[in-house]
Amino acid sequence: MIFIETELKGAFIIDLEERRDDRGFFARTFCAKEFEEHGLKPTVAQCNLSFNHKKGTLRGMHYQVAPAVETKLIRCTHGAIYDVIVDMRPDSPTYLSHIGVELTAENRRALYVPEMFAHGYQALTDKAEVVYQVGEFYTPGYERGLRYDDPILKINWPLSVSEISEKDRAWPLIESVKVGTES
Template sequence: MIFEQTGIEGSYIVDLKQIGDSRGFFARAYCSKEFKEHGITANILQANLSFSKIKGTIRGMHFQTSPFEEMKAVRCIRGSFFDVVLDLRIDSPTYLKWYGIELSQENHKMLIIPEGCAHGFQTLMDDTEAFYLVSKEYSPAHDSGYRWNDNSFGINWPLPVTEISEKDRNWTDYKE
């Protein structure tokens, strides 16, 4: 695997190191040893799948509060989406900064969302699927988020919004 630091402390783009031949390729999609070498020490406790039917759908900006803060490793397995990590860690040098990247079934990249950061994405194609490895089990009592278009963050979403849940539309604005 090839790890590239994003502009967010502790967040990486993980690219596959492909071993290919006429059949296609083989690559490791996850390796706890290599993750630990890059400071990603969270254990994977859950795997999630998200399917969005319509291009322009937004999901986010989600996070879980303490003690259920979670690390996510997110990959697109069908279609494509613009994936965003937002740093909410007050003591972080990248506090309130965001980073976005296109993840697609073609580029096979993975984005690491560190604990204490929010996550969201916008689909760039119809019928898009995201697959997540997550370090904590979902806790409804610790589920939280901020509005996808909160001016405090200034996230530049690539498309007009076509679909968004009532819950995501009604998250509160960020206040320091």
């Protein structure tokens, strides 16, 4: 695996290191030892699959607070998505900064999402499928979220939103809560 640290400390793009031959290729997609060597949490508590019928579908922006903070390893296995993470660590020099990464079935990239980062994505194709490896069990009482269109974040989503859940549409604006520490 090839680990590329982003400008948000602890967040990595992970590319495959393919071993090719006449049959195709082989590549490792996860190794606890390599994750630890890069300072990443290698725990996998749950694996999730998300399927999106229509391009433009938006999911997010979700995160969990202590004591149930999550890490995530996100990979698009069919189609393409635009994946966004936001630093929610109040003491971080990049607090409320975000990055966006295109993950596709063709580029086979993954995005490692550290603890206390909000995560969301937009499907760039119909029938986009996403696999999440999550480092903590989902705990509804500790789930939080951000509005995908919060003016403070200024996220430039590539498409108009075609589908979004009522829950994701209703997250509060940052100016109305003390983000990252609310209970």
